[in-house]
Amino acid sequence: MGTMTEGYEFYASETSYFSGKVRAYLRYKRIPFVEYLNTPDAYRTVILPRVGWPVIPVMVTPEGETLQDSSDIIDALELRFPEAPIYPSTPKQRLAGLLLEVYGDEWLKIPAMHYRWNKNYDFAIGEFGKMAAPELTGEAQREAGLKISKPYAGALPFLGVTPKTEAAIEKSYEGLLGELDKHFAVYEFLFGTRPSIGDFGLVGPLYAHQYRDPASGELMKRIAPNVARWVERMMKPPHPKGGEFLARDEVPETLIPVLARMMREMIPVLVSTAHHFAKWVAETPGAKEGTEPIPRAIGTHMFTLEGARDSRAIFPFDLWMLQRPLDYIASLTDEEKPRAAELLAAAGGDTFLDFPSFPRLTRKNFKLALA
Ligand SMILES: N[C@@H](CCC(=O)N[C@@H](CS)C(=O)NCC(=O)O)C(=O)O
Known part of the structure; x- marks a missing residue:
């Protein structure tokens, strides 16, 4: 701890919600980083000693400082990399962006976890196996995946994902996809050609769970192809450190139904x-x-x-x-x-x-x- 490192060290996983949010940000900002998988070794030697509890994403700065929580990581990096701010400076866009970050971060966990654990179970177990036991293969790796996935899969009722709510969760999520599809048919990002804090919040659930998990990705590409293309732009930014927010603090009409859904x-x-x-x-x-x-x-x-x-x-x-x-x-x-x-x-x-x-x-x- 406190020792100098080679660059930004990013402890994360392709399967993880908040890792996707931060990774998209790092790429947009062209921040040099090395990504390390959250293996048991990484938890033991880096994450637990630095953070005190097992969580990703974790960022270790070149000065050896530890950052955790995606919002704190982004805010600390905004100060260090102020070019092309992701926070709009005008009231409507900035408020809409901050609201959609909260919606993406905390509420869209509900559909993300439902689709992952009820529709992509085998895939998810396989992926968790690769994180938990990168040295194993086959059935042994799968066993390891089953074991570490328990707290995640077991979280569904705490989030309100139950047999009583599953159909409603799908209706809500498909409704959201329809609304966002109309928006992204016209706009590259939420507020123009530059991604904002709201885009990063939404891409958390919409990348790892809803795009990368195969059954969910199939659904998104089928009913909301413009959302799938936005996810691809978020993960491979077309204008890193560039693009613009719409003039005159415009929040496009197409985002009103999305904000109304959150409200x-x-x-x-x-x-x-x-x-x-x-x-x-x-x-x-x-x-x-x-x-x-x-x-x-x-x-x-x-x-x-x-x-x-x-x-x-x-x-x-x-x-x-x-x-x-x-x-x-x-x-x-x-x-x-x-x-x-x-x-x-x-x-x-x-x-x-x-x-x-x-x-x-x-x-x-x-x-x-x-x-
Ligand atoms: N709000 C945090 C949440 C981080 C988080 O929930 N990470 C998940 C993976 S995406 C995790 O490691 N969870 C383990 C746990 O919460 O016990 C953030 O924005 O970074």
Whole structure:
């Protein structure tokens, strides 16, 4: 730790959601990096000693600094590589980008995990086997894949993927693909010819799970070929460090249905999460002092998707992500705020401006903590 390294070391996997988000960013920015697979050896010698828990993606900078969480990696690199910023500077595009990052990062896990573990099971086990036991082959490697995939495949009910919701998840995801297909028939990226933070958020689920997993890739290419081509552009940028955001802060009309979908599907869950989290902090001894760690999930709540209803875990981490668009709104000037409000109103999200307050979150030592 703290020792100099040869360049940016990126611990990641082709199968991983947030690895795809960061890899696409690194390629757009032409940041020199070497990618290392998350083998057991990498967890033992690099990831666990540096981060304290098993997770990817992890970035080790040339100075030996450790970065984790895709948003923190991107933000740290934006400071080091300021050319061609991926954050639009105008209110509507920037807010839409930050919102779609949250939607891609946290909500589209639901369809991503459903399709991977319910429709691409054999492929996924094989891929996990290659990560867990690169030295083995055949049945032995498959066994290793089965073993390490358990926590991932087992996470489905926590996310709300159950027999009661599966049909609704597919309806919602196919609806989203249809909406995005119309957009990408006209535009290269969300806001023009340059990818934004929103594009990187969306490509997390839409690359590793929904494009690269074969049954999902087949579906995407069949019903949303323009989305598949956007994924390909994200992973092989046509104008690295180039392209432009649309003039006059335009957020294309074709993105309104996508934002409306987020407002309808995800925001009610986040509002409920905010209430539960405030209550958890108030009622948990040691929470405020930081002696009681914030658990990954704090109970369960009901959610509704395309008319289906079931329960899912309540994830405080989602609120840490949501602080990004909320902080941006709070930072807007009196002239800018009405433009952000206009965008939200068009997406049926007026109430987002009055999002309930909740105890502020930060990350300390790569873990969630109260600020
Ligand atoms: N929000 C984090 C999440 C990272 C994450 O969930 N990574 C997955 C693979 S894509 C993982 O390693 N999960 C292991 C775990 O969460 O225990 C990020 O943006 O980097």
